[in-house]
Amino acid sequence: MQLAGSEHSFGGSRERFIAKVFNHLGGAILAFTAVEVLIFSSGLSVAINQAMRALPWIAIMGAFILISWLASRAAHQVESLAAQYAALGVFIVAEAIIFVPLLTIANQVAPGAISNAGLITVFATLGLVGIAYVSRKDFSFLGSILKWGGLLALVTILCGAIFGFQLGMFFSIAMIGLAGGAILYDASNIIHHYPEDRYVGAALELFASVAMMFWYVLRLFLRR
Template sequence: MELASTQQGYGPARERFISKTFNHLGGAILSFTAIEVILFKTGVAEVLAKGMMTMSWIIILGAFMLVGWLASRAAHTVESLAMQYVALAAYILAEAIIFIPILFIANQLAPGAIANAGLITVLATVGLVGVAYMSRKDFSFLGSILKWAGLVALVLIASGLIFGFQLGMFFSVAMVALSGAAILYDASNVIHHYPEDRYVGASLQLFASVAMMFWYVLRILISLRD
């Protein structure tokens, strides 16, 4: 597929695609936020959190990684626009549920950490997207690095579950770096490679990377309050 980036700039169709993708990303973030607010205001989140917190954090981390992988697969394989919307909605809902325990703990142990983690994540995302857009560099070479790093992360999570050790601060910092690279990679693919009718799937992929960064930034902030 010919790259859309040129020295003169992107064509009108590509610009519309990029705009639609990032508008959908913003909509996904707002939808995720709205679901969490509803769950916490109604008390459903507390009930779910107490049930989920009986499980090992390693299991929750594994579920988080698995759902992210499924989202990536959907973003790359689903052709129908309607099915892309279904996949995006299902992923947002799944992430909202998976996030409940860590948000509940943050509310209890580290007031203000959620807002701070959200601000850090948004600023980092805007900065990384800006780098991809302004530099017009193709960061697709990061793909193989991200695959191997993601595999290593899954192995560490599985090992922690099997052998009973905790994944501490170093792991969280490494995962923030990994998620930053993923956002840069995804933004580059949006600019250069995604078909222009796949803006919903592209936004799903980006949202998965943004959610991963938010998760691990929040883990770091909670750890700093312990």
């Protein structure tokens, strides 16, 4: 999650850039919700669940983290605006598909968990973004911590797949903490470092972190 770029002063253009990023983040969340509604209302969720049922649950978790990492890479490497929108669109659809089994289980065994997890994620995101914006502190030092934390999470998931142990409540709590750190780091980079022509890519990276928090908050509700 390393980002190149110099720190920017807070002028009118920077404020407009920040507003564009968060407008696109809101649009990405709405688009994700719309895709999920389409998948479930059209019956595609049944086919997706059948296709993914052969996979171990732990493999789905690993795929989720891998897709989030690829989104972060795309956010930093893609330059043209059209390519940034394409990467955001592909990521939203991929996330929507990955979420289908988890949302299906939540609908069946924990009514209300999805909306509660969504509200917690939104309020946590607003709080973390508010901390970054109001404090004006540069949280780029979190980058190395998040990198090693993400690697440790992947190794843990891989070991769980190999040795057959379950990743329980404490793993979900740790991943929520990691996602919270990622949101704070992303918001800080948006405020201080991101090039002003990368507002779609910046929204993509922040959306990936928000989606990760929602995933593990919802898992925590299901563990209860």
